[in-house]
Amino acid sequence: MNTAILNNQVPVTVLTGFLGSGKTTLLNRILTENHGKRIAVIENEFGEIGVDNDLVIGAEEEIFEMNNGCICCTVRGDLIRILGNLMKRRDKFDYIMVETTGLADPGPVAQTFFMDTEMQEKLQLDSVTTVVDAKHIWQHIDDSDEAREQIAFADVILLNKIDLVTEGELDQLEARIRNMNSAAKIYRTKNAVVEMEKILNVGGFDLDRAMEVDPQFMEPEYPFEWAGIYNLSAGTHELVLQEGPDPAMKLALVPVNESTDEALEAAVEPVVMVFSDDEHELSAGGTLQPSGQLIELNLTADELRFDAQIDRTGAYALFTEHHPDEFQAQLFGSGALVKPVVEREFKPDHEHDDEVTSVGITTPGDLNADRLNDWIGDLLRTKGPDIFRMKGILSIKGESNRFVFQGVHMLFDGRPDRPWGSEERYNSLIFIGRNLDRTELTEGFEACLA
Amino acid sequence: MSRLNRLSNRFVQHSQLHENWSATISDYVIDLAWSPDGRYIAAASVLGPVTIFEGRHQAVIRTFEGHEFGTMSIAWHPDSKVLASAGQDGKIRLWDITSGEATHSLDGGAAWVEHLAWSGGEKPILASAAGRKLKLWNAVGDLVREYPDHQSTISDIQWKPRERQLASITYGGVALWDPQQSEAVRRLEWKGSALVIAWSPDGKHIATGDQDSTVHFWIMSTGEDLQMYGYPTKVKELSWDATSRFLATGGGLDVTVWDCSGRGPAGTKPIPLSGHRDFISVVRFQHSGKLLVSGGADGLVYVWELQGRRSSRVVHEATLTAGVTNLVWSPNDQYIAVGDELGGVSVFSIS
Numbered sequence: 071m072n073t074a075i076l077n078n079q080v081p082v083t084v085l086t087g088f089l090g091s092g093k094t095t096l097l098n099r100i101l102t103e104n105h106g107k108r109i110a111v112i113e114n115e116f117g118e119i120g121v122d123n124d125l126v127i128g129a130e131e132e133i134f135e136m137n138n139g140c141i142c143c144t145v146r147g148d149l150i151r152i153l154g155n156l157m158k159r160r161d162k163f164d165y166i167m168v169e170t171t172g173l174a175d176p177g178p179v180a181q182t183f184f185m186d187t188e189m190q191e192k193l194q195l196d197s198v199t200t201v202v203d204a205k206h207i208w209q210h211i212d213d214s215d216e217a218r219e220q221i222a223f224a225d226v227i228l229l230n231k232i233d234l235v236t237e238g239e240l241d242q243l244e245a246r247i248r249n250m251n252s253a254a255k256i257y258r259t260k261n262a263v264v265e266m267e268k269i270l271n272v273g274g275f276d277l278d279r280a281m282e283v284d285p286q287f288m289e290p291e292y293p294f295e296w297a298g299i300y301n302l303s304a305g306t307h308e309l310v311l312q313e314g315p316d317p318a319m320k321l322a323l324v325p326v327n328e329s330t331d332e333a334l335e336a337a338v339e340p341v342v343m344v345f346s347d348d349e350h351e352l353s354a355g356g357t358l359q360p361s362g363q364l365i366e367l368n369l370t371a372d373e374l375r376f377d378a379q380i381d382r383t384g385a386y387a388l389f390t391e392h393h394p395d396e397f398q399a400q401l402f403g404s405g406a407l408v409k410p411v412v413e414r415e416f417k418p419d420h421e422h423d424d425e426v427t428s429v430g431i432t433t434p435g436d437l438n439a440d441r442l443n444d445w446i447g448d449l450l451r452t453k454g455p456d457i458f459r460m461k462g463i464l465s466i467k468g469e470s471n472r473f474v475f476q477g478v479h480m481l482f483d484g485r486p487d488r489p490w491g492s493e494e495r496y497n498s499l500i501f502i503g504r505n506l507d508r509t510e511l512t513e514g515f516e517a518c519l520a
Numbered sequence: 521m522s523r524l525n526r527l528s529n530r531f532v533q534h535s536q537l538h539e540n541w542s543a544t545i546s547d548y549v550i551d552l553a554w555s556p557d558g559r560y561i562a563a564a565s566v567l568g569p570v571t572i573f574e575g576r577h578q579a580v581i582r583t584f585e586g587h588e589f590g591t592m593s594i595a596w597h598p599d600s601k602v603l604a605s606a607g608q609d610g611k612i613r614l615w616d617i618t619s620g621e622a623t624h625s626l627d628g629g630a631a632w633v634e635h636l637a638w639s640g641g642e643k644p645i646l647a648s649a650a651g652r653k654l655k656l657w658n659a660v661g662d663l664v665r666e667y668p669d670h671q672s673t674i675s676d677i678q679w680k681p682r683e684r685q686l687a688s689i690t691y692g693g694v695a696l697w698d699p700q701q702s703e704a705v706r707r708l709e710w711k712g713s714a715l716v717i718a719w720s721p722d723g724k725h726i727a728t729g730d731q732d733s734t735v736h737f738w739i740m741s742t743g744e745d746l747q748m749y750g751y752p753t754k755v756k757e758l759s760w761d762a763t764s765r766f767l768a769t770g771g772g773l774d775v776t777v778w779d780c781s782g783r784g785p786a787g788t789k790p791i792p793l794s795g796h797r798d799f800i801s802v803v804r805f806q807h808s809g810k811l812l813v814s815g816g817a818d819g820l821v822y823v824w825e826l827q828g829r830r831s832s833r834v835v836h837e838a839t840l841t842a843g844v845t846n847l848v849w850s851p852n853d854q855y856i857a858v859g860d861e862l863g864g865v866s867v868f869s870i871s
Contacts (some may be wrong), residue, residue, distance in 0.1 A: 128631055130651070132672050134691045134713045136732045147691055147713055148673065150731070158566045159547040160862065324738040511740070
């Protein structure tokens with residue numbers, strides 16, 4: 071019976087993004103490319119920009135506070151009214167797009183689909199899709215709560231207008247966004263051109279697909295973003311950088327046995343330890359050595375040239391805090407450019423100290439249901455306003471089925487999923503929010519293990 | 521399920537409602553109204569057209585095109601000769617039943633006009649609510665008054681029984697309006713989202729059904745308010761009985777009836793009427809009698825006799841093939857017109 075009901079649910083995409091990010095371009099593209107489908111568009115900035123569709127409905131962004139027992143949250147009253155009415159028609163819509171204002175907090179929109187039974191029954195919130203202006207987002211990302219929330223809430227993020235920025239800037243932006251929301255799918259676009267299946271019917275809020283997220287967020291985080299092995303002959307080399315987004319960068323240069331992926335891999339653990347040491351500051355013109363020390367290059371001078379003194383010909387691994395592309399860093403030996411033989415990028419940790427971050431927890435073992443309930447209940451009560459999104463898959467002791475859940479702020483929706491069968495049981499969850507304490511969350515969760 | 525069917529199973533002697541006739545309109549019956557003289561039933565489809573049926577037998581008298589993008593509500597002028605309709609084209613239309621013509625097309629003031637209500641008395645006034653705009657019109661389409669914009673969208677309006685005072689509700693509470701005055705004459709504030717309003721026939725209480733799964737009572741003499749918790753879902757269904765003693769409410773699978781006699785409903789336990797298998801969509805007491813009818817998304821129609829906590833029972837029932845969207849008693853309380861999600865319109869008699 072549930073399947074039949076679910077199949078009748080109309081998917082909804084919530085489209086957010088600052089004014090000028092390319093939201094309307096994307097919307098028009100969706101309508102054009104899905105010609106023949108009945109798509110209803112609910113717009114807040116009604117009348118401002120023409121969307122080529124008959125079924126455009128203006129909404130007034132009426133935010134209602136709702137008190138349900140101990141849960142207090144905000145919903146969009148106008149959406150409940152408008153969507154409720156749309157769903158009465160027999161010739162249902164194939165898809166509904168809700169476009170929010172540039173300055174909207176996506177929270178109330180997402181919560182509307184949890185708090186109203188009619189919405190829950192008839193509609194399926196498919197995803198929050200956020201369009202980011204790759205060039206201008208920097209003006210907002212540090213001082214606008216709305217910009218950060220739009221990124222944090224997103225299931226899909228389009229880095230749009232990539233033609234206006236360099237590859238290095240894009241990498242840096244993507245790393246920053248990843249750090250805030252490691253569960254979102256990120257696509258780089260020009261003129262909001264993206265394959266439709268990447269933004270429609272993606273099931274971002276679908277419990278069955280709750281954990282089909284980018285496995286990257288399960289990776290450990292590293293204090294460096296990049297490493298490469300160079301074959302260097304004895305003598306003095308020169309590391310040349312250009313001005314970049316940061317005034318300083320930590321790095322370490324270490325000798326390795328050979329220039330292979332395996333050798334690089336073997337160097338990672340020891341260098342992680344090096345990065346936890348105190349750094350030695352090095353100003354432009356200074357000399358660095360393959361000493362296994364943590365060096366911090368001061369990047370405030372006009373000429374950013376550093377010498378590298380190599381005593382013995384061989385393979386050397388360079389680990390850098392930021393991606394070298396961000397500073398257009400290049401290594402020269404005897405006047406010729408030396409390129410790395412092997413290289414690897416790493417998922418950065420909290421390089422930017424963003425207040426909005428993701429915390430992913432993955433651990434084998436079974437959970438004690440009572441302890442888990444208490445912990446989640448307490449967490450949502452005390453930290454609910456700061457937790458924008460969470461989703462996960464849990465292994466509850468004594469239960470043969472996986473338990474999947476997701477939540478928006480204090481609202482929580484969970485249910486048993488398919489049986490574990492022969493699959494190894496594990497727990498995997500992610501929190502995206504403001505001022506999250508990784509250690510506290512991880513320890514709290516692990517204390518729920520049976 | 522055993523608990524849900526408790527009352528209906530214990531008293532199995534109830535009868536099937538007798539169906540007089542049935543018909544189908546183009547889509548979901550979004551509003552249904554019996555003309556005050558009892559002759560006609562107007563049924564509005566969510567797609568737009570409004571069909572006027574003969575009340576006593578299956579005959580279509582008129583079909584009005586209604587509103588582009590969909591009709592939202594209809595209301596009969598007390599003389600039963602004019603029907604007002606409101607829709608998603610932002611218009612209010614007055615239809616002449618005799619000629620079959622739309623005599624006036626009025627601007628509600630927002631993209632959607634959602635609510636209409638005719639006052640009683642001499643020269644009835646039509647109130648329209650569109651977004652934040654509340655306007656008053658006379659029967660020949662003149663704008664009588666336009667009030668200052670509400671703080672948020674008006675979710676319902678109702679004239680006070682037998683008096684010319686209009687109540688409107690929004691997120692934030694109730695406002696009362698006098699057609700002679702340009703500002704609200706009274707405000708009852710509450711930080712919550714009220715969806716429907718029901719003024720008790722004696723005018724002493726206003727009840728609202730709310731988005732946050734509660735029912736709010738306002739005691740008009742003192743301005744005190746009470747809030748009733750515990751509903752499984754938002755409450756969009758309210759109906760007072762003719763004596764102003766009982767308020768029937770939906771907001772879940774059970775019909776919940778509050779007894780407002782004595783010190784009630786404060787501190788009292790309501791009477792639960794169980795039987796529906798899906799959410800209730802409409803509850804209606806008879807205009808003057810004691811019977812209560814309820815309809816649900818399960819397509820079931822139950823007629824209840826209220827005799828106290830333990831002895832209330834179903835006296836008649838009917839089963840439709842689609843969820844019930846609306847129910848109205850005929851003015852003489854002998855017939856029930858029912859609208860459903862697939863456009864079905866049926867008339868049942870209770871005798």
